[in-house]
Amino acid sequence: MRETGGVRAVTISEPGGPDVLTWTEVPDPVPADGEVVVDVVAAGVNRADVMQRRGLYPPPPGAPEYPGLECSGTVDGREVCALLSGGGYAERVAVPRGQLLPVPRGLSLAEAAALPEVACTVWSNVVDVAGLRAGETLLVHGGGSGIGTFAIQLGRALGARVVATARAAKHERLRELGADRVVDYTAEDFVAATEGGADVVLDIVGGSYLQRNVDVLRTGGRIVTIGLQGGRSGELNLGALLAKRASITATTLRSRPAEDKARIVAGVREQVWPLVEAGTIRPVVDRTMPMAQAAAAHALMESSDHLGKIVLLARG
Template structure:
C-alpha cells in the first residue's frame, strides 16, 4: 500500500510504499477514504511528539472508510461497513489496522469522508467535559482556540448540552464561531478574555474553561473561573510549565484537570474503548440526526499532506478541520 512517510523527523513528507496492515485479534482493517490533520500530526512530523510504544509511526490519529478485514473475535462489524475510527497512528495511509473497540459507525447524517473529522475532536472534547456538572441556568463555558478542530467541536457540543459559550479566536474567525453558537467571541490578540468573561457573567466568571494554551494562560484562566469552576487543560501550545498559588485554587474551590487521548490504554480503566463506547451512546445521536456536524475548513489530497501541514501552521489556516482524502 501507499502511505505518507518520512526519512527522518523534520524531513519532507512523501507518498511512498509501506507494509500492508494485518488485522490482529480484536482488530479490523479499514480501507481509508479520508483522514484529518491534527496538531499532534504536525508536532510528530517535526520530531516533537513521538508515537506511543507499539503504535504505527505513520501519521494520522483518525480516519473514515470501509472495513476490508476482520480479525479473530470481532463480531460487531461487517465487511464493507462504512466506519470512522480513533487511531494511535497510521491514518495517513491507504489502509490501517485498528482495535474494533475504537471504531464507530458513520452517523446517518454525515458523509463518509466528512466522518474522518469526528473521532479525535469528539472524543477529546467528550473526555474533557463528561464529568463536569450540568450548567447553572445561566452557566458560561470558555473555550480557548475556538476556531480550530477541537474548539469548533467544543462549541457545538457545549451548546448542545445547554451551555452558554464564550471563546477566544482571531478576529477573522469571529463570524464562524458565532455561527456555531458562541455568544461571545474574544480576539485573543487585542482583548482581555478575563475581563470579557466577567463582564458577560456579571462578575461570576465561567463555570468551565477548556484550555489548549497551557502555561501562558494558567493564571488568567483561574481569574476567569467562577467559584467551584473547572479548568481542563487539553493542550499546551503556550508552554507546559507554570507556577500557581495553591491558596488561590483553594479559595476559589477550583477543579484543575489535565487530559490526553492518544496515550490512553486500549482497554481497561480510563481506556479509549470506554471513551468510544460513551461517545457512541451519548454523543453519536446528535450527529445521526444532523443536529450538529463537524466544521470542515479545507479538503486536500492525502498525498499532499505536507502542504496541509504548512497550511495548518500558517496565518491563513482555515477554521475547523483540514481533511485529507484519497
C-alpha cells in the first residue's frame, strides 16, 4: 500500500481493447462484515477479465469495478490465495473469509494466484455438477487454457480418460499433463476423434459446438457449459438429447452468492488441495508480468498463444 492511503489498481476507462486498461491510484478497499483485506502479491488473468474489459461481463453488485477474479497475497503476514468477484488487479482487495484458501505447500505466491478461479470452476462443474467418475471419459474443450490445463490434470487424477481439443502446437504439453488424446480442432472433427464418445464435456465454446457436444455424448452423458466463446445460441436436436438420456447444465461462478462460493471453496480445499500438495496437479503458468502491463497480458490472452495461466505481479 502507498503511504498516501490509496492503492494502485488496473482500471477500465471505457469498454474497448487492451489499451483502456490503466494502472492508477484508487481508494483503499474497506472490508465489509465477514471480509478481510488481502495485500496482493499476484493475480491470475482470466477470459472473464477480457469480457469485462470489453463491456460484456459487468461485475456483480458490490464487487470492485476493476478486473481480477483470483489473487494471492498475505493477510496479517499469513500467505493466502482467494477466489474473488472482482478487484484482483490491485495492490489490496477485500475478500469474504469463506473465499480464502491457504497457499498449497510447495507453491510460490505467483503459482498460487493461478489456482483459485480454475480450481473452483473445474471442480464445481466436473465433480460437483457432472459427477465425473473413474473409468469415464472427459472431453475438455480449450485444453491449452488455464481451465483446460487444470481440467486435464483433475480428470486424470480422478481416474478418467481425458480427451482435449487444442491447437497442434500445444499437443505435446497437454499429453504431458495427462491427456490421453488431443484433437486439433482446426483440422479434426472432435466427435469422430473421441473414439467411443464422452461421458462428460467441459465446454467453453457454447453455441457453435452445441449439437456436436450432444453428438459426442454417450448414453447418460453430461455437458457442463461454462463459456460462450463460440456464441450464445445454437440449434439443438432435442431428440438426440432424449435418446441419450443426457443433460446440459450451464453455470457461472462469479455471480453466485457468497455462501455458495464458500461451499465450493471448501470442496476444493478438501478434495483438490491434497492433490496439488502431492504434486498430482500443478499450476501451469505460461508467464508472469508486472500488473502495470495488464494491457499486454490481455493482448496475449486474446491471441491464445499462451498455454495455461498468465499471472500479474502487483509489485513486479
